[in-house]
Amino acid sequence: MVVDAEPQVLGSVSRAVEGLGATVMAIDRPRDALAHPSRFCCGFVLDFDSLQQPGGIELLAQLRSDGALGPALILTGNRCREVASEAATLGASCCEKGSAHYLKALRSLVDTVRHGMTGPGDVLAWLVLTLRLTPTERRTVGVYLEGICTREGVASALNRSENTVKETTSHILAKATAVGLADDTVPALLLDAYRQVAGRMAGGSGM
Numbered sequence: 001m002v003v004d005a006e007p008q009v010l011g012s013v014s015r016a017v018e019g020l021g022a023t024v025m026a027i028d029r030p031r032d033a034l035a036h037p038s039r040f041c042c043g044f045v046l047d048f049d050s051l052q053q054p055g056g057i058e059l060l061a062q063l064r065s066d067g068a069l070g071p072a073l074i075l076t077g078n079r080c081r082e083v084a085s086e087a088a089t090l091g092a093s094c095c096e097k098g099s100a101h102y103l104k105a106l107r108s109l110v111d112t113v114r115h116g117m118t119g120p121g122d123v124l125a126w127l128v129l130t131l132r133l134t135p136t137e138r139r140t141v142g143v144y145l146e147g148i149c150t151r152e153g154v155a156s157a158l159n160r161s162e163n164t165v166k167e168t169t170s171h172i173l174a175k176a177t178a179v180g181l182a183d184d185t186v187p188a189l190l191l192d193a194y195r196q197v198a199g200r201m202a203g204g205s206g207m
Helices: 007-019 030-035 056-065 080-089 102-116 120-131 135-145 151-158 162-179 186-201
Strands: 044-047 072-076 092-096
Touching: 007 044, 007 102, 030 056, 044 056, 056 072, 056 080, 072 080, 072 102, 080 092, 092 102, 120 135, 120 162, 120 186, 135 151, 135 162, 135 186, 151 162, 162 186
Parallel strands: 044 072, 072 092
Antiparallel strands: none
């Protein structure tokens, strides 16, 4: 996930990450990063200089407190020494944009994500088995995992009516209730599922 309020920088960093073979979620508003379901299964490239309310460090702190623990890289203009200590306390590294270490830092981040993170496919597969999802329910969860979280958006993506999506969502959440997973909303269910799958991958007991 690349988060940068400057369109030109957002585009160039996103292209650099894509060039390393990674899928990129390019986001220009911090609040969108904080609401994105995939924040629990990705790495982060955050611009310290352009992000405001919250800034890059504050945004990462909020992501961490929310349970988004993926590797992170803070980009700065020439303030790396200033922010490196704060970044390190949040499990992030720091790099100056365009420096000799810039591409190396991005490559390291991509490699870490590629070899050690829980992905949407892992979560969807686990939910299909755990909740015994029907094909329609599976497709609906898949759309939510892509970051589309409104009933209108899901209905549009699936070419279904909002009432149909509402009914399908109710069935999914009822199944979540039956097995003791979070059942307030689908995003809450996905957060719980990410944690369950990550725990199992790390050797935890999970459910």
